[in-house]
Amino acid sequence: MGTEGGLKRGFWSIGQLDREVAESLLERARRHAKGPRRSDVLQGVEIAALFFETSTRTRVSFEVAATRLGATMLHFDSKSSSLSKGESLHDTVETIASFGVDGMVVRSSAAGAPQLMADWTGLKVVNAGDGAHQHPSQALLDLYTLSERRGSPEALSGLRVGIVGDIAHSRVARSLMEGLDLFGAEVTLVGPATLMPPVGFRPATRVTSDFDECLGDLDVVYLLRLQQERIGQGLIPSFEEYVARYSLTRERYRRLRSGVVIMHPGPVYPGMEVDSAVIAAESSLVRSQTRNGVFVRMAILEAVFGDGVLA
């Protein structure tokens, strides 16, 4: 097992992990999945939840995880609050630090904000998504879900994963690619050229704008959420065009290899990235992803805020 000591200041990027530490976190999550629902390993720990962007799935997942470990979560509802209204991010975060909490879980539209916040305050900061930069807890829960399906983290080696959609704006894709790389999986990025990452982006094994052409080669189809604003921004011509070329329709689904699995970070808006029957099919791991999110976030909070070392 690797040392999780590098996470004692917080967890803001998959780049903080080597394979050993990633495996250690997955093993922690596995124990939470098998173990009792509640413990008191973080009894007395106070964590501020700072969500500058709307979220339900991730916010609740972290809250459930914290509560089950005995920690107290304090909510700073940034929408209806005087925080961040004219106040600088620096002031907002220093104010929260002044309350004497142990750390924060932060979602922000500003790439790099979580690490900055940790630097400013000396508090532990867990990244719950920062701009188009990173969403490391999502990537870890995806890795966990794939490991569970394949039997072990080792079985991710050589796995052919297609990430489909708006790669350019996706923190999910960015973190997941780095995570899959740690375990030796092979990533294919699929999407229109306008939604592909810029030159210099961490290279994938393969980049293509032809979903149909690579359908039969994939073990995993990971669909990203397409935000409607991309149409208005001129990045895709129309909803219909996107569906025609990149949606996982029933027809495309039938052409996938047997044993393939479908993943999506949620929320899923059926009919857009994926057909509703496909996302409800047995090969869809969407419910597993949500369920595992709690276990993986327990592992992350324990590694960041706990004293114990995984034996």
Added chain:
Amino acid sequence: MGTEGGLKRGFWSIGQLDREVAESLLERARRHAKGPRRSDVLQGVEIAALFFETSTRTRVSFEVAATRLGATMLHFDSKSSSLSKGESLHDTVETIASFGVDGMVVRSSAAGAPQLMADWTGLKVVNAGDGAHQHPSQALLDLYTLSERRGSPEALSGLRVGIVGDIAHSRVARSLMEGLDLFGAEVTLVGPATLMPPVGFRPATRVTSDFDECLGDLDVVYLLRLQQERIGQGLIPSFEEYVARYSLTRERYRRLRSGVVIMHPGPVYPGMEVDSAVIAAESSLVRSQTRNGVFVRMAILEAVFGDGVLA
């Protein structure tokens, strides 16, 4: 005592109760009213609160009840969340089930949603109001409040209860009528014909559009909240017309029998359904209804989520 076993999947309708089970719930509530404020009978139980419609009274009442039993309540604020924005109800509920909670308390504008949610997920679901269908915890707290006033549930037999106002759109009225029927009370529905239930609705003893004519016959006047939208919908001609014919004014109050009690599910907007002096009078049970709401909801949560059987 009847068996509450039929509530182990949830509580979505008064129709699930026979008289024995209803009495068992009222007796549980009575014990909570007399007993210590806090216990730990639901220690470790996790309940998701899903309010798709605005509510303070009912939401807080359930939260207080859950907290006093030692349960943990998780909030899914459906207004500011990504849940239910484009996502189907089915997906939203499956996501919540994936977090591994034990059940949900649900308010929804969709009649029948709570039972559907229980069917979809296998989780226990408590109905906190669904469309114009049912509001069973409200009916039970009304029955509790009347029983307390009359001395016992048996004393509800033959009680003459007038339910006044917008019966057609009222889940409160629908649940209450069924509840009163279990105990042999006699219901009179009072209101304009446009706000009366359709043919085939569970028959009341009596239906009238003349409040003044039946005033002197009632033991209980139960006023429903009138929603302003009914005017725009052409269902009542004007605010003034409604007040003139159906508001419990001071003048009408003076013509009520001695010993009559006034009830209202709240929130009360004085001057509309009822005069402010009347709702503040000693014969008004509005405060008792709110207070008893907590005890009755403790009883419901205990029956649904607890292991114990009422001895």
Added chain:
Amino acid sequence: MGTEGGLKRGFWSIGQLDREVAESLLERARRHAKGPRRSDVLQGVEIAALFFETSTRTRVSFEVAATRLGATMLHFDSKSSSLSKGESLHDTVETIASFGVDGMVVRSSAAGAPQLMADWTGLKVVNAGDGAHQHPSQALLDLYTLSERRGSPEALSGLRVGIVGDIAHSRVARSLMEGLDLFGAEVTLVGPATLMPPVGFRPATRVTSDFDECLGDLDVVYLLRLQQERIGQGLIPSFEEYVARYSLTRERYRRLRSGVVIMHPGPVYPGMEVDSAVIAAESSLVRSQTRNGVFVRMAILEAVFGDGVLA
């Protein structure tokens, strides 16, 4: 030590305190600052949080304080709730009292509301700011912060404190002046005549509209927040005019005495009342104010809701 018995019904005004009781509260706060973060002195106590005006700092500060004492805080989000929409304040508060809570922490735009609420319900009420009337927990945390800096409450005697800005509309100024008066500090009110309190307001040692003239005489510069609406109301000619005459710019900062301290109740919008470099300087006590707010509010909640007497 004075007796805190006068606080058993609640704490709505600095006027409830004599010097001995104020010192007793500061001593309680000091013990919380030095002691363990958590205790269970308010275990089982239920406090409703009623914020009719937006607040993050004060609301979270009270929530952290209550949680660390073992109390349960119930949130009545007055913005998105049916409470107070057409309902009278009296009804709203009676409803909350009906839930059986032990007391409330209230922020309201109505001066005097907290005391009224205590009278109506018999519940303990803590004022978290009422209109332009009082903000007593803020004044106490300011006194605590100054005492800490000066070494003791006694050292506040003779301290020259300039309160700068919109005195007329400031509950912070009103409470602070009364608090400083208890300890023999000398207050100078600084601001345009249009923002000075009306005749009959508790007299300060000195009132001036010339900030520059008194700069060199002050030991403490306490800057109030200027609300933008004051410009539209014709009370100040323009933002630029206000900054030119009353903002604590770098230039004015350099002319202050050595050892001076800068205070502000927050949130600070740099560039308006104060330059961003000044508010970040070592002489600024803004972070200490926030930090001490939790300790002082623990002391207040303990005095109001606790059984114990400070030995």
